[in-house]
Amino acid sequence: MIDLYTWTTPNGRKISIMLEEAGLSYKVHPVDISQDEQFSPEFLKINPNNKIPAIIDHENGKSFSLFESGAILIYLAEKTGKLLSKDKHQRAITIQWLMFQMANAGPMLGQLHHFLRYAEDNAYAINRYSKETQRIYGVLDKHLSESEFLAKDYSIADIAVFPWIALYERHLIDISNFEHIKRWFDDIQARPAVQRGLQVPA
Numbered sequence: 001m002i003d004l005y006t007w008t009t010p011n012g013r014k015i016s017i018m019l020e021e022a023g024l025s026y027k028v029h030p031v032d033i034s035q036d037e038q039f040s041p042e043f044l045k046i047n048p049n050n051k052i053p054a055i056i057d058h059e060n061g062k063s064f065s066l067f068e069s070g071a072i073l074i075y076l077a078e079k080t081g082k083l084l085s086k087d088k089h090q091r092a093i094t095i096q097w098l099m100f101q102m103a104n105a106g107p108m109l110g111q112l113h114h115f116l117r118y119a120e121d122n123a124y125a126i127n128r129y130s131k132e133t134q135r136i137y138g139v140l141d142k143h144l145s146e147s148e149f150l151a152k153d154y155s156i157a158d159i160a161v162f163p164w165i166a167l168y169e170r171h172l173i174d175i176s177n178f179e180h181i182k183r184w185f186d187d188i189q190a191r192p193a194v195q196r197g198l199q200v201p202a
Helices: 010-022 069-080 088-118 123-144 156-165 179-189 192-197
Strands: 002-006 026-030 054-059 062-067
Touching: 002 010, 010 069, 010 088, 010 156, 010 192, 054 069, 062 069, 069 088, 069 156, 088 123, 088 156, 123 179, 156 179, 179 192
Parallel strands: 002 026
Antiparallel strands: 002 054, 054 062
16 A cells, blocks of 8 residues: 655646556655645655655555655556566666656646646746746647657657646647647646546645
């Protein structure tokens, strides 16, 4: 059994989708970040960086805790032997696109969402992050014109990027302008495990 500490954000959705795809049993512990529950002493024992998601894996009588969504995705893939190739080159490509999400898509799209929603009077920031968001969508669309998924086969890289692209309307993106992203997005969204993972926490 895995304890999942999460909330209704793209980073949280990554892990619930992965758990569903991997067929692992897990218990959900909602951490309402709108109420600053991530700063509670109990949660800080699990993640000293006070961010969701985090997990505790109870296996063979031992408990192992882990935070940072990218690290959790790699850990769960290695634990189950799913969605991360054992071929060293394919594995590296998968991790490359996972890092692209961690370093580019997540931070930049997240900043645009923040300024559009909470600081809409900051024209400089909105212009800066809008341009970067358009660039990132362009990078993904070009790549997906040449590959069915981000790393050839469906993998943790797709699971990492998908929940961020699911917020395309909040990014003021017309998804129809990115036909390859839309094809990829529709294919992933149709997966039953993804649909279940998107409902966590309820």
